[in-house]
Amino acid sequence: MTRFIKSICIFFSIFLLGLSAAAQTARRVIIDTDPGIDDAMAILLALNSPELKVEALTVVAGNVEAWQGLENALKIASLAGRCDLLIAGGAQHPLNQKLITAQFWHGKNGLANVELPASKCKTDSRFGPDLIIELVHKYPHEITLIPVGPLTNIALAVSKDPSIVPLVKDVVIMGGSISGGNVDGAAEANIYGDPEAASIVFNAGWIVTMIGSDVGERTIITRKYLADLQSLHGPESDFVAKLADWYLTRSEKSGYQGAAMYDPLAVATVIDPSLVTLKEMHVDVETKGEFTRGETVANRMGSDENNVLHGDHYEIDGVIELKPNARVCLASDADRFLRLFISRIKGK
Numbered sequence: 001m002t003r004f005i006k007s008i009c010i011f012f013s014i015f016l017l018g019l020s021a022a023a024q025t026a027r028r029v030i031i032d033t034d035p036g037i038d039d040a041m042a043i044l045l046a047l048n049s050p051e052l053k054v055e056a057l058t059v060v061a062g063n064v065e066a067w068q069g070l071e072n073a074l075k076i077a078s079l080a081g082r083c084d085l086l087i088a089g090g091a092q093h094p095l096n097q098k099l100i101t102a103q104f105w106h107g108k109n110g111l112a113n114v115e116l117p118a119s120k121c122k123t124d125s126r127f128g129p130d131l132i133i134e135l136v137h138k139y140p141h142e143i144t145l146i147p148v149g150p151l152t153n154i155a156l157a158v159s160k161d162p163s164i165v166p167l168v169k170d171v172v173i174m175g176g177s178i179s180g181g182n183v184d185g186a187a188e189a190n191i192y193g194d195p196e197a198a199s200i201v202f203n204a205g206w207i208v209t210m211i212g213s214d215v216g217e218r219t220i221i222t223r224k225y226l227a228d229l230q231s232l233h234g235p236e237s238d239f240v241a242k243l244a245d246w247y248l249t250r251s252e253k254s255g256y257q258g259a260a261m262y263d264p265l266a267v268a269t270v271i272d273p274s275l276v277t278l279k280e281m282h283v284d285v286e287t288k289g290e291f292t293r294g295e296t297v298a299n300r301m302g303s304d305e306n307n308v309l310h311g312d313h314y315e316i317d318g319v320i321e322l323k324p325n326a327r328v329c330l331a332s333d334a335d336r337f338l339r340l341f342i343s344r345i346k347g348k
């Protein structure tokens with residue numbers, strides 16, 4: 001064998017070993033989504049990342065109505081040539097309020113009015129929350145849930161079968177904020193979209209990794225990154241470039257410098273946790289509040305003061321320790337994230 005052929009053989013052996021190692025160590029994930037521009041970006045990031053094995057897309061009503069979200073999920077999977085994915089419809093509306101859709105930010109069809117070809121993929125007949133339950137039992141301690149829409153499907157799953165809680169490897173949500181909302185002064189859209197569901201999810205007994213809107217808004221795609229994305233053409237990169245262009249224009253009209261990469265940052269956190277800074281906290285979801293319904297109220301001290309009645313008044317008698325139920329994202333390495341995102345989308 002010539003030295004050249006030997007080198008080629010060694011190269012391919014290493015390449016194949018690398019591929020099989022990636023396949024073995026890839027994390028099984030379920031993306032629960034309300035597609036959605038940034039959902040589409042998040043799904044394509046996940047599908048182009050060897051660190052992840054996407055087991056299913058479960059769709060929830062949110063940015064668009066449930067039927068539209070399911071159609072979008074099917075078209076995105078088809079575009080990526082991934083009809084092997086399980087794609088299931090889920091909750092049609094929030095647990096305890098009317099659905100609030102967001103075509104203002106996402107376009108009439110939820111995907112920046114880009115018309116994708118009809119999907120070749122089929123819908124799984126199972127109800128999204130039931131599919132989540134089945135997959136968690138099928139792969140105990142292996143599934144990471146990545147909910148990037150209102151938390152209705154996840155709340156329904158843990159309410160129906162609480163035994164999944166210790167069997168889930170991780171829950172990484174896009175949602176909440178510890179420094180003001182994007183819906184109003186207090187609330188972030190996914191939590192505001194179903195606060196009762198969010199409260200169930202935060203109190204389920206697992207630790208929720210919370211990638212909030214406050215960090216998403218400091219992790220923005222700008223025209224500079226868009227130009228990079230537009231430099232290579234392919235079905236997926238062209239689609240994401242159109243989404244990003246529309247989303248940027250919408251954000252610029254509202255006075256922002258760029259468009260917040262909310263959902264893709266949650267997926268990227270599972271791909272590479274070193275992209276974000278996390279801190280354990282106890283988080284409660286406000287479900288009443290005159291101005292604060294849907295706020296994620298984070299306790300940064302890990303305790304509440306304990307007030308004890310002394311005659312006609314209360315007196316502070318030490319503190320009550322609170323167990324953390326969340327790992328809250330405080331910051332991201334935005335540039336490294338965006339370079340990862342664009343390289344993965346261009347990777348085909």
Ligand SMILES: [Ca+2]
Nearest residue numbers: 036039148149
């Ligand atoms: Ca979303």
